[in-house]
Amino acid sequence: MLDVARIRADFPLLGQPENGRRLVYLDNAATTQKPQAVLDAVAEYYRTTNANVHRGAYDLAIRATEAYETARAKVAAFVNAWAPEGVVFTRGTTEAINLVAGAYGRANVRAGDSVVVTAMDHHSNLVPWQLLCQEKGATLRMVEITEDGRIDLSDFGRALERRPKIVAFPYVSNALGTVNPVAQLAKLAHAGGAVVVVDGAQSTPHLKVDVRAIECDFYALSGHKMLGPMGSGALVAKPELLEAMPPYHGGGEMISRVWDDHSTYNKIPHKFEAGTPNVEAAVGLAAAIAYLERVGPERIADHERALAAAAIDKLVQIEGVTVYGPRDHRAGVVSFTYGDIHPHDIATILDQDGICIRAGHHCAQPLMRRLNVAATARASFYLYNGLDEVDALVGSLVKAGALFGYVPA
Amino acid sequence: MPSSARWSRREPSLDTSPPEPQLTTLYQELILDHYRRPRNKGTLEQATHTVSLNNPLCGDEIDLQLRVDGDVIKDARFIGRGCSISQAAASMMTQLLKDKSIPQALALADRMSAMMHGDLSAARDKSLGDLRALAGVSKFPVRIKCALLPWNALTDAVKT
Numbered sequence: 249m250l251d252v253a254r255i256r257a258d259f260p261l262l263g264q265p266e267n268g269r270r271l272v273y274l275d276n277a278a279t280t281q282k283p284q285a286v287l288d289a290v291a292e293y294y295r296t297t298n299a300n301v302h303r304g305a306y307d308l309a310i311r312a313t314e315a316y317e318t319a320r321a322k323v324a325a326f327v328n329a330w331a332p333e334g335v336v337f338t339r340g341t342t343e344a345i346n347l348v349a350g351a352y353g354r355a356n357v358r359a360g361d362s363v364v365v366t367a368m369d370h371h372s373n374l375v376p377w378q379l380l381c382q383e384k385g386a387t388l389r390m391v392e393i394t395e396d397g398r399i400d401l402s403d404f405g406r407a408l409e410r411r412p413k414i415v416a417f418p419y420v421s422n423a424l425g426t427v428n429p430v431a432q433l434a435k436l437a438h439a440g441g442a443v444v445v446v447d448g449a450q451s452t453p454h455l456k457v458d459v460r461a462i463e464c465d466f467y468a469l470s471g472h473k474m475l476g477p478m479g480s481g482a483l484v485a486k487p488e489l490l491e492a493m494p495p496y497h498g499g500g501e502m503i504s505r506v507w508d509d510h511s512t513y514n515k516i517p518h519k520f521e522a523g524t525p526n527v528e529a530a531v532g533l534a535a536a537i538a539y540l541e542r543v544g545p546e547r548i549a550d551h552e553r554a555l556a557a558a559a560i561d562k563l564v565q566i567e568g569v570t571v572y573g574p575r576d577h578r579a580g581v582v583s584f585t586y587g588d589i590h591p592h593d594i595a596t597i598l599d600q601d602g603i604c605i606r607a608g609h610h611c612a613q614p615l616m617r618r619l620n621v622a623a624t625a626r627a628s629f630y631l632y633n634g635l636d637e638v639d640a641l642v643g644s645l646v647k648a649g650a651l652f653g654y655v656p657a
Numbered sequence: 658m659p660s661s662a663r664w665s666r667r668e669p670s671l672d673t674s675p676p677e678p679q680l681t682t683l684y685q686e687l688i689l690d691h692y693r694r695p696r697n698k699g700t701l702e703q704a705t706h707t708v709s710l711n712n713p714l715c716g717d718e719i720d721l722q723l724r725v726d727g728d729v730i731k732d733a734r735f736i737g738r739g740c741s742i743s744q745a746a747a748s749m750m751t752q753l754l755k756d757k758s759i760p761q762a763l764a765l766a767d768r769m770s771a772m773m774h775g776d777l778s779a780a781r782d783k784s785l786g787d788l789r790a791l792a793g794v795s796k797f798p799v800r801i802k803c804a805l806l807p808w809n810a811l812t813d814a815v816k817t
Contacts, residue, residue, distance in 0.1 A: 590740035596683070596799075600679065608715050
């Protein structure tokens with residue numbers, strides 16, 4: 249286990265009481281708290297380096313550009329990207345996937361083609377493909393999940409028989425915590441002739457990610473889920489695919505030459521970064537990556553696995569609690585229900601003890617339908633959570649049980 | 658997954674202090690009773706007004722059906738799923754609506770909204786019937802929309 253007390257000291261918000269109690273923040277799959285190093289990096293950028301990037305003919309602008317491009321190289325190295333120019337900064341995973349659907353998808357998917365997603369995809373890796381398929385008259389095929397919340401590999405195989413143009417899936421399910429066999433899925437999809445899009449929103453913060461080992465084509469990530477600022481994120485792609493793609497947004501920065509009625513475009517990745525970029529977000533994300541590297545992604549993954557395992561062991565001992573998702577191959581996300589207590593009621597009761605969890609459909613309504621629930625409660629852990637917080641979660645849940653008559657008050 | 662082992666409240670390291678008074682006010686017996694044994698739940702034959710509303714944030718759903726004769730709500734039923742607050746509020750509301758005129762029903766919607774926003778006179782108003790048990794919701798701002806969901810359905814239904 250990590251030295252949680254020492255790590256928590258780096259996070260100012262975690263020292264702030266919530267409802268008069270010590271804050272127990274267990275909604276890390278939604279967003280994460282920020283260490284002082286990230287806050288400092290953003291403030292320092294504005295204090296010493298701020299200017300518009302890639303344009304200025306003066307030293308300050310050159311330093312701002314360097315800060316931005318250094319951040320790009322940092323992201324590239326963190327996920328072992330094909331090249332720094334294969335990293336396009338975006339507002340997050342959602343924008344990154346929309347970029348792939350809007351630029352690659354629109355250029356390559358035609359009427360009668362198919363696009364494959366899975367029943368455990370977040371709406372951000374589903375709705376962009378729905379929009380694309382509706383526009384093109386293509387078919388969207390959703391791969392089923394198994395009873396214990398994994399991608400059904402035989403159904404995945406059947407979906408590939410139509411030789412889809414694009415296959416998209418999450419590395420880690422945000423609602424179940426399932427860690428998918430992404431390298432195996434990518435290999436199968438490539439053998440079927442598809443381009444592979446991996447939603448890395450829940451994997452990049454919590455696992456050691458290597459996009460070249462996965463052998464996907466596009467990989468999307470969000471900075472705010474990995475200690476970075478909101479509005480930071482990236483699309484990591486094979487440079488040759490980006491080269492061949494039409495632009496996504498038009499505007500400044502993404503052009504090479506502009507005539508009255510047409511333009512030529514900048515080199516990658518700038519071709520996909522129209523307008524003034526969010527430099528503070530990129531700089532903050534680089535600081536977040538430096539922090540995660542100091543702790544070590546493998547150690548973070550082990551720590552979260554231990555917390556999730558402890559939480560599951562204790563939760564299943566409460567009569568009436570159901571935990572969703574697989575027993576093994578899971579990250580630090582624990583989705584559960586408790587008898588007929590609605591998850592929203594559970595969240596309100598836990599909030600009174602300063603415990604923040606998510607209640608709802610987790611932007612995964614097709615998955616919720618398959619689990620036959622309207623919503624679940626979800627606790628999701630990170631490097632600054634400890635076993636005492638698992639105990640607090642369970643203790644507060646017993647209170648919920650008492651209020652609803654499941655355990656004696 | 659194993660679930661046979663019963664929870665033991667003697668586990669030493671855990672906080673088992675009793676629920677806060679605010680929570681016991683929120684989750685009163687009467688609310689849980691309406692949640693678990695909803696009144697007027699089901700499909701209404703010969704409904705004249707139907708409205709479906711949902712709260713996309715937490716997934717609460719209500720499908721409200723009214724049979725209005727002239728100006729009078731003769732019957733009200735609902736189908737729904739969601740948290741205890743939204744479902745109890747729907748059950749309590751349908752009880753109250755029968756034989757009320759539409760202006761009376763809209764006046765009740767206003768009283769309910771006032772109670773949710775902390776109006777103590779509304780919380781003592783007998784015309785709100787069982788709904789007064791929901792007065793504690795006003796202390797939980799994010800839950801107010803749960804209690805008002807069926808009332809918003811009512812307002813939509815009679816105004817369209």
